[in-house]
Amino acid sequence: GVPAHELLHRAGQRKLIGGQEDQLIEIALEIQREGAQAP
Structure with a gap:
């Protein structure tokens, strides 16, 4: 899952x-992809 505070923060940025x-x-999927790429 994606933390709600991260999702809302990015929504505010956009x-x-x-x-x-x-x-x-879309933002949640983006955050998940970024997390999957982290070492």
């Missing part, structure tokens, strides 16, 4: 607004 919840899924 200036997401209500109605863009689908972007949260």
Whole structure:
């Protein structure tokens, strides 16, 4: 899973607004990929 605080932090960085919840899924997948690449 992806920590909620990390997800919300990135959503804020991207200036997401209500109605863009689908972007949260994309961000979560991005965070997971980054974690998988970490040594």
